[in-house]
Amino acid sequence: MAERAHILDRLVLPAKYERLELKVGPDLVKVLTPPRETLEVFARIAAAIKKTYEGAFIPMVGAPGAGKTTLANSLGYFEPATFAPTLRYQGAITFDALTDTVTRFRQAAGIVNGRILPVSIDHREGAPPTDEELAAIKRFVRTTQAPMLVLWLETDQALAQRIAERHMALTGSSIVKLPVVVAGPDRGTWQEIALHTLELCNNLPAGEIVEIGIDPRTYEPARAPTVGEFMKLIANDFANLLVDHQSSSIRPLTLIIEHVSGSLDRGVLSELTHGEPGLLNSHALLRCTPDSMIGRWWGARRGHLTQTIFRLDARAFWFPPAAATAILRRHGPEQVTELLEAAGRSLLSPADLRVYLERTDLGRYLAGSERTASETRGQPAEDAQRQLARIADEYGYGGARDKVLNRAVLDALLAFLPTLGVPVVASASENGLPFCSTLIPDNQIDVGDRILCIEYCWRSGEGLASSRRSEVAQYALEKLRSYAVNLGWIAPQPLTIERRRIA
Numbered sequence: 001m002a003e004r005a006h007i008l009d010r011l012v013l014p015a016k017y018e019r020l021e022l023k024v025g026p027d028l029v030k031v032l033t034p035p036r037e038t039l040e041v042f043a044r045i046a047a048a049i050k051k052t053y054e055g056a057f058i059p060m061v062g063a064p065g066a067g068k069t070t071l072a073n074s075l076g077y078f079e080p081a082t083f084a085p086t087l088r089y090q091g092a093i094t095f096d097a098l099t100d101t102v103t104r105f106r107q108a109a110g111i112v113n114g115r116i117l118p119v120s121i122d123h124r125e126g127a128p129p130t131d132e133e134l135a136a137i138k139r140f141v142r143t144t145q146a147p148m149l150v151l152w153l154e155t156d157q158a159l160a161q162r163i164a165e166r167h168m169a170l171t172g173s174s175i176v177k178l179p180v181v182v183a184g185p186d187r188g189t190w191q192e193i194a195l196h197t198l199e200l201c202n203n204l205p206a207g208e209i210v211e212i213g214i215d216p217r218t219y220e221p222a223r224a225p226t227v228g229e230f231m232k233l234i235a236n237d238f239a240n241l242l243v244d245h246q247s248s249s250i251r252p253l254t255l256i257i258e259h260v261s262g263s264l265d266r267g268v269l270s271e272l273t274h275g276e277p278g279l280l281n282s283h284a285l286l287r288c289t290p291d292s293m294i295g296r297w298w299g300a301r302r303g304h305l306t307q308t309i310f311r312l313d314a315r316a317f318w319f320p321p322a323a324a325t326a327i328l329r330r331h332g333p334e335q336v337t338e339l340l341e342a343a344g345r346s347l348l349s350p351a352d353l354r355v356y357l358e359r360t361d362l363g364r365y366l367a368g369s370e371r372t373a374s375e376t377r378g379q380p381a382e383d384a385q386r387q388l389a390r391i392a393d394e395y396g397y398g399g400a401r402d403k404v405l406n407r408a409v410l411d412a413l414l415a416f417l418p419t420l421g422v423p424v425v426a427s428a429s430e431n432g433l434p435f436c437s438t439l440i441p442d443n444q445i446d447v448g449d450r451i452l453c454i455e456y457c458w459r460s461g462e463g464l465a466s467s468r469r470s471e472v473a474q475y476a477l478e479k480l481r482s483y484a485v486n487l488g489w490i491a492p493q494p495l496t497i498e499r500r501r502i503a
Contacts, residue, residue, distance in 0.1 A: 055141030065228015261463025
């Protein structure tokens with residue numbers, strides 16, 4: 001198994017249809033915008049096919065990024081009553097090969113109605129069909145039982161014109177002018193297409209994407225000849241921006257806040273994080289803390305808050321009582337192990353302890369799993385909850401005693417990470433970072449490509465209950481401020497000065 005990559009390494013903006021489809025799959029339909037002008041042309045082509053019950057061969061031409069592939073592969077989405085899903089043909093251009101592939105495609109896709117089947121040939125740009133291939137296509141579209149539309153995609157206008165002329169010399173005139181020139185979606189939609197693509201590909205709201213530092217709505221569509229080139233222009237700026245964010249610290253960092261308490265589920269963390277596992281949501285954090293000093297401080301720096309979260313890949317996870325007590329029973333200080341033994345907590349083997357860690361949000365995140373953990377309800381979870389409460393009452397978390405517990409969790413993680421295939425280059429507890437001595441994480445683990453900075457929030461009771469929402473959010477904001485200031489990303493204005501000014 002491999003650990004999950006830093007969030008900045010995974011933010012993307014594909015500029016081509018094929019890469020976008022590979023990234024988002026069926027969700028691609030959410031960003032498709034109808035190219036009205038070109039769709040009107042295809043409505044006439046469809047009418048001719050239906051009236052004559054004879055298929056058509058249509059050379060399509062457009063500059064790179066004009067939307068040829070998008071249109072060819074999306075006719076069934078734009079006009080579902082007329083067109084079936086597109087067959088993307090990659091084989092030899094012969095009558096038998098075309099017929100066999102179409103037959104198998106129709107059976108696999110369950111296409112049994114009278115809709116026109118588009119067949120897109122998108123792998124022969126710059127290599128026009130031979131006379132034999134044109135003859136095979138002519139026979140294919142004229143003799144197949146179901147209505148057929150073969151699309152030949154080209155970027156060269158002159159070449160597409162020659163293909164069209166050769167085809168019409170064999171078959172006669174067309175209902176529309178050939179080749180069909182693909183205009184793509186209206187320029188007025190390009191900015192929203194880019195913004196929605198960023199949202200879709202990165203599972204983030206538009207507001208946070210803009211605060212990271214890239215806003216497609218500020219780009220003038222006239223700067224690019226096609227929507228694809230417009231997307232590429234933004235994608236290049238986006239890549240440069242992410243490199244700048246990544247180089248803002250000497251080493252990439254991931255900040256992880258672990259909430260350890262009697263809570264048997266992730267409670268308010270579900271409201272403060274994204275669908276991306278544990279990633280903090282800047283807007284949600286500020287909504288929960290409007291009247292606090294730290295909330296007002298960050299409220300005046302909303303964009304910086306979002307950028308800090310992404311630069312730090314900042315995440316907040318729930319740590320279940322069962323995992324916490326299992327770790328402390330094996331790695332905790334003597335007083336704690338005695339308390340747990342007296343409370344009936346058994347000493348787990350390293351293999352069993354690994355199972356507990358694998359089920360935590362942190363363990364799944366480090367393993368690269370998209371799923372989140374869940375605590376098993378019932379007696380074992382409730383027993384662990386009572387045992388952790390006893391530690392809070394009789395051992396306590398104050399007076400630097402929590403630092404001893406932090407070290408115990410680090411020992412467990414150092415044994416756990418190699419089982420995931422995650423290297424441990426160096427580690428420390430309660431020490432300054434090698435390149436920033438003023439920043440002292442509870443735990444730091446160098447895993448080669450970055451340093452994991454883990455901060456523990458030990459709380460008695462149910463620390464993630466809804467009544468403690470603001471407390472949880474303020475804790476995250478305080479940590480984010482500490483990292484941003486110590487790393488030199490934000491000037492260290494005191495909170496008290498900010499408070500007097502607002503008052």
